[in-house]
Amino acid sequence: MKTIIKNVNIITMDNNMTEYKNGFVIIEDENISYIGNMAELKEDESAIIIDGNNGILMPGMINTHTHLSMIPFRSLGDDCKDRLRRYLFPLENECMNEKLAYYSAKYAICEMLLSGVTTIMDMYYFEDEVAKASEEMGIRAFLGETVINFPTCDSKDAFGGLDYSINFIEKWKNHKLITPFIAPHAPNTNDTNSLVKANEISKKYNVPISMHLSEMDYELKYFKDEFNKTPVEYLESIGLLSDRLVAAHCIYLTDNDINLLQKYNVKVAHCIGSNTKSAKGVAPVNKLLQHNIPVGLGTDGASSGNTLDIITQFKLFANFHKLENKDRSIFPAKDIVKLGTISGAKVLNKDNEIGSIEVGKKADLVIIETNSVNMFPIFDSYSAIVYSANTSNVDTVFVNGKCVVKNKKPVNNDLQTIREELKNHMQQFEQKAKEQLKKAIL
Ligand SMILES: [Zn+2]
Known part of the structure; x- marks a missing residue:
């Protein structure tokens, strides 16, 4: 199948940051097969034509850290202290179940696609359900089952995520759009043995390993008291640092930590919205990039950052990092x-397939329309996306050559139906959440 997207201002994000001011892209099956200027476009009756109406065509956005199924927690106890341990963990254990995880994931994926996110890295529970939801919705998904040191909503035993992950990886490892991985929750919510085992699984199957790292003040204190090390130094001492590791947050890093992350080619998922809302801090992204450490953006779950889109993260990133560095040009x-x-x-580790608009790469593409009131005038496409745009400007989205959002609506799904399905499975959760909220506030 052939699709031509025409009349678009293309920002390719390739190595040379090539732009086509009035261009077109040809998609054949899953891939981008041609990029050119409108003057070169020939008529092709066999192709589906999409007129971009002078919008901006950009690569699909990538959310490198999220928890899809936490949708029911959104806006709940937003301003409570130490919400994770006092409030989220107990509620999760009591109310999260297979069905709720599935319908929540579907809803979250719909929200992501509508905002131009085409690839996600998710870690949570019931990941098999999340994988089914991802497959149905047609998003590109990296999915990891959480490993943690207490019994959870989907495991009677502590560290049940280890066995779950082996089955999960075996089941999904050859899927076109889904990459399974393993997800120890954090260094301080695991023990040395479980971390080493998780790393062995990651190595054996050659899949990523992702965890929260250097995110909590009590995490730092624990490793200082127990091992006289930072969390990053501790992970190095047990062999966990590698190019398979995607470390989320990394707020509190010493210079030695940064050197270690560079030495082992660790990747970082930076969640500016979540980190600043929880008053934790601004990760040293400038230093990480100076050390050539790959950094991506993440939203965290809807309970932490409330929105699941990357456009909001762009704005928050700009404002906080400029302020933090006292430099508007940074x-x-x-x-x-x-x-x-x-x-x-x-x-x-997928930059050979996605992340830019280049011939041969997968067609994960987004059209940002420029007719809305907030999108005029435009002197620079990048500025328009970061500072002027919001998610309501996302008009059309392709994942792997398939159109999943058109005219700002999901192509094969109905948002209202997905919301109703989720609502029907949230009754017990809502009741318990209200009880927990009262306790948390007292
Ligand atoms: Zn997280």
């Missing part, structure tokens, strides 16, 4: 768009 918009596209692809 991180120009072009560099910020890189973090959400090609750099995110490098974090996932």
Whole structure:
């Protein structure tokens, strides 16, 4: 099948940051087969034509850290202290189940696709359900089952995620759009044995390993008291640092930590919205990039950052990092768009397939329309995306050559139906959540 997207301002995000001011792209089956200027476009009756109406065509955005099935938690106890341990963990254990994980994931994926996110890295529970939801919705997904040191909503035993992951990886490892991986929750919510085992599984199957790292003040204190090390130094001492590791957050890093991340080619998922809302801090992204450490953007779950789109992260990233560095010229918009596209692809070791608009790459593409009131005038496409645009400007989305969003609506799904299905499975959750909320506030 052939599709031509025409009349678009293309930002390719390739190595030369090539742009086509009035261009077109040809998609054949799953791949991009041609990129050119409109003057070269020949009529082709066999192709489906999509007129971009002078919108911006960009690579699909990549969300390198999220928890899809946490949708029911959105806006709940947003302003409570130490919400994770006092509140989210107990509620999760009591109310999260297979069906809720599945319908929540479907809803979250719909939200992501509508916002131009075409690839996600998700870690949570019931990942087999999340994989089914991802397959049905047609998103590109890296999915990892959580390994943690207590019994959970989908495991009677502590560290049940280890066995789950072996079956899960075996089941999904050859899927076209789904890459299974293993996800120890964090260094301080595991023990040395479980971390080493998780790493062995990652190595054996050659799949990524991802965890929260250097995110919590009590995490730092624990490793200082127990091992006289930082969390990163501890992971190095047990052989966990490698180019398969995607470390989420990395807020509190010493210079030695950064050197270690570089030495072992570790990747970082930076979640500026989640980290600043929880008043934790701003990760040293400038230093990480100076050390050539690949950094992608992540939203974290809907309970942490509330939105699941990368366009919101672009804005938050610009504002916080400019303020933090007291320099309005640091991180120009072009560099910020890189973090959400090609750099995110490098974090996932998939930059040979996705992250930029290049012939031979997978057709993961987004048209940002420029007719809305907030999109005029435009002097620079990157600035327009980072500072002017919001998710309502996402008009058309392709994943792997398939159109999944058109005219701002899901192509094969109905958002209202997906919402109703989720709502029907949220009744017990809502009741318990209200009880927990009262306790948390007291
Ligand atoms: Zn997280």
